[in-house]
Amino acid sequence: MGKVYFHSADRKLTVNSKTGIKRAANNIFEEEMMVLNRIDYIFCSDQFLLQINRDFLQHDYFTDIITFDLSDTPGITGEVYISVDRVKENAVVHRTSFLDEVLRVIFHGALHLCGYKDKKTPEQKLMRAREDYYINKFHVEREKLNL
Structure with missing residues (x-):
């Protein structure tokens, strides 16, 4: 089982079931038959993510998510930047x-x-379709566990 971490850059993620969400993210790699070493989710503002988009991808627009694959050994290591502002609006x-x-x-x-x-x-x-599948699976598991 890989390590899944949540971090706050300049925005905090405020939801229940963070442990269940981390478990569900980890289960994606297992179900997709991929080895996860570590994934860091960094929650931030629109402006923070816009600057990453400009600096690393040369894109000058807002987005909800940017994913970086940092793997240099067997197994997956990555960073995922998520704009809480954009997620709320979406x-x-x-x-x-x-x-x-x-x-x-x-x-x-x-x-x-x-x-x-x-x-x-x-x-x-x-x-x-895969997102919907895993979202539905999350809710079924959560209901089973009464979380």
């Missing part, structure tokens, strides 16, 4: 709960590290 726009939108981006980052892409329409559909 939850409203997509008419979903804040928790489900948080799960979507957390699982999205894990899926990227497992090799899933999302640049082309078929890739986006597959990515969304």
